[in-house]
Amino acid sequence: MRVFVTGATGHIGSAVVPELLSAGHQVVGLARTDASAAALKALGAEARPGDLDDLDGLREAAADADGVIHLAFKHDAMMAGDFATAVEADLAALRAFRQALAGTGKPFVGTSGTALLAHAAAGPATEDVVLTPGPGLAARAGAENLVGELAESAIRSSVVRLPPTVHSALDRAGFVPMLIATARDKGVSGYLGDGANRWPAVHTLDAARVYRLALERAPAGSRLHAVADEGVPLRHIAEAIGRHLDVPVAAIPPDQAEAHFGFLAAVVPLDNPARSEHTRRLLGWQPAHPGLLADLDLGHYFA
Secondary structure, X not given: OEEEEEOOOOOOHHHHHHHHHHOOOEEEEEEOOHHHHHHHHHHOOEEEEOOOOOHXXXXXXXXXXXXXXXXXXXXXXXXXXXHHXXXXXXXXXXXXHHHHHOOOOOEEEEEEEHHHHOOOOXXXXXXXXXXXXXXXXXXXXXXXXXXXXXXXXXXXXXXXXXXXXXXXXXXXXXXXXXXXXXXXXXXXXXXXXXOOOEEXXXXXXXXXXXXXXXXXXXXXXXXXXXXXXXXXXXXXXXXXXXXXXXXXXXXXXXHHHHXXXXXXXXXXXXXXXXXXXXXXXXXXXXXOOXXXXXXXXXXXXXX
């Protein structure tokens, strides 16, 4: 299959591209920079210059492909506080893909997150939970729902919900590196309350395999969970970080959360257990790499 991949050189994309190539697929990756293009070519993939704002280019690339995996998101805008612009750019890209793929039956795999389910389900969230768009982070629910609607246009669409922690040596800018940097800076590895709130997790290479299997076999309209660890208590993550950095581990008072955690203050309280039994059965997927705590103990995060 000739597969067009956006976000092909990002954290997840840098694992998805080799996964596709090793399975015999051809890959065309969207490249915003010359460095990204060079990285793709070094892997044996084709680079297509462009970005999410080039809607004509996205339509053309999708029409030329046998399938699409959409990983890109304007994280730079989000981190700068312009989340609305990032969300609208994502929706515009999805509409462009719908125009190019409607009626073809080709596969389209989109990306969402289990964090959107934190307040949408009682107990560990499952794949059948349907999201309701709202303010803040919930605005991304509209994009997930639009991916589901692509099935109504004869597109074999599926969406992969990633946990907030996708971990591996490829993870340079996720929540775990942020927590480690905070602990180094503050001299304390912290959590809130009793630290019992749970973060689901998956190894990057296991997540990449979910994307490849979704492309190959997921039924139209599928919602999938790339979840290996159902929920790791944040206190256990903080303890592993404290042990490796040789700093104390402590509960941070709620009124000091923003000063201590900064951007992460809105994420640290997240209780987001999630299951993936349906995804495992549907795709024949089983995680094959270390869980989050075992991966932390390998030491690469602290090198």
